Amino acid sequence: MSEVLKTENRKLKTGWYIRQTVTQLCSVWLRTPKPTTIFYIVAIGTASGVIVVYLFWWAVSRYKLWAARERPVRAHRNSLWHDPGVVEQLDFRDGPGGSEGAPAPPFRFVEEHATGSNPCMSVKDARGRVWRVKWGDEVKSETFCVRLAWAVGYHVETAYYVAAGHIDGAKDLGRARACVKEDMSFVEARFELDEAGVRKLFDEHGWSWDDNPFEGTRELAGLKVLLMLVANWDNKDVRDVARGSNTAVFEYALPGGGAEARYLIIDWGASMGRWGSPLTRSKWDCEGFASQNADFVRGVEGGVVSWGYTGQRTDEVIEDIMVEDVRWLMRFLGRVTDGQLREGLLVSGATGEEADCFTRALRERIRQLGRVAELGDDYTPT
Numbered sequence: 001m002s003e004v005l006k007t008e009n010r011k012l013k014t015g016w017y018i019r020q021t022v023t024q025l026c027s028v029w030l031r032t033p034k035p036t037t038i039f040y041i042v043a044i045g046t047a048s049g050v051i052v053v054y055l056f057w058w059a060v061s062r063y064k065l066w067a068a069r070e071r072p073v074r075a076h077r078n079s080l081w082h083d084p085g086v087v088e089q090l091d092f093r094d095g096p097g098g099s100e101g102a103p104a105p106p107f108r109f110v111e112e113h114a115t116g117s118n119p120c121m122s123v124k125d126a127r128g129r130v131w132r133v134k135w136g137d138e139v140k141s142e143t144f145c146v147r148l149a150w151a152v153g154y155h156v157e158t159a160y161y162v163a164a165g166h167i168d169g170a171k172d173l174g175r176a177r178a179c180v181k182e183d184m185s186f187v188e189a190r191f192e193l194d195e196a197g198v199r200k201l202f203d204e205h206g207w208s209w210d211d212n213p214f215e216g217t218r219e220l221a222g223l224k225v226l227l228m229l230v231a232n233w234d235n236k237d238v239r240d241v242a243r244g245s246n247t248a249v250f251e252y253a254l255p256g257g258g259a260e261a262r263y264l265i266i267d268w269g270a271s272m273g274r275w276g277s278p279l280t281r282s283k284w285d286c287e288g289f290a291s292q293n294a295d296f297v298r299g300v301e302g303g304v305v306s307w308g309y310t311g312q313r314t315d316e317v318i319e320d321i322m323v324e325d326v327r328w329l330m331r332f333l334g335r336v337t338d339g340q341l342r343e344g345l346l347v348s349g350a351t352g353e354e355a356d357c358f359t360r361a362l363r364e365r366i367r368q369l370g371r372v373a374e375l376g377d378d379y380t381p382t
Contacts, residue, residue, distance in 0.1 A: 138269025
């Protein structure tokens with residue numbers, strides 16, 4: 001075969017290979033989804049998964065509420081709030097438990113709890129009192145928020161921040177193994193008093209924001225404002241019992257006989273950070289907390305205050321809060337001093353820098369509430 005023919009054959013073969021390669025590449029490209037298609041598939045799949053999970057929680061919660069039937073409250077007197085007295089003289093260092101109420105070491109292990117989002121156990125102190133000990137990212141925020149809620153008159157559980165300690169007998173632990181060392185020492189824990197003689201109604205026997213004895217009262221509206229003030233986005237109630245309700249009813253025996261049912265929030269941990277979606281919200285994050293100050297109070301129209309808050313149950317918290325409700329709350333909240341705020345933060349485990357930052361941010365939010373109370377419909381965000 002001549003060299004000319006050989007050359008032509010090579011050219012033809014090369015052209016054929018190139019066409020085949022291009023055809024195969026085009027075929028693969030056509031079969032491969034575009035990036036936008038992949039994004040939509042992932043987004044729809046994720047959204048569908050979330051919806052399925054929430055529907056499951058909803059169904060389980062409804063079943064538990066149905067099975068529980070009526071809340072077994074024995075008391076004929078209900079209470080959400082009480083007069084706190086001279087607010088500016090209250091001791092934020094010791095809080096609702098007072099100077100004699102702090103946990104008294106040594107501590108002895110009682111049991112570990114498997115529920116909740118953070119490791120937790122019960123211990124007994126030197127005075128025979130039982131405490132629920134919790135670790136994690138809610139320790140400092142919960143200890144502080146309990147003090148602030150108590151200072152303006154709301155019922156709370158006694159809580160203390162314990163920087164370090166030792167729990168005798170704390171062995172063979174589950175989740176708490178990461179928080180208690182082999183020598184049974186620990187750091188940075190929240191001790192919450194398991195008060196003796198109190199009948200506690202948790203979970204399916206708790207209460208909801210839209211169904212309780214205080215609907216339409218200034219006390220309930222004030223509690224909602226306080227919740228938003230500290231950016232507590234985890235405001236689940238009895239309707240969310242499958243995920244864990246953060247409301248409860250405690251029945252206390254009264255000195256003169258009878259009992260009083262106290263309605264309270266039992267978990268303030270998801271606070272002092274950013275509110276918002278699961279992707280953006282945070283806890284004990286002063287930078288994030290302060291960054292949302294401008295969106296705290298959005299405005300006032302027709303005596304109704306609008307808010308920037310977003311939580312687990314947003315609508316029930318932000319709707320129908322009136323200027324008069326804010327005025328009432330400011331009769332107590334407005335008397336809390338910067339010194340009290342800072343002291344409460346420090347004893348809750350804040351550094352000096354964190355205490356200063358949170359105090360400034362909280363004061364700015366309280367000023368906004370003060371302007372709402374003073375100006376009403378004339379209020380405009382600054």
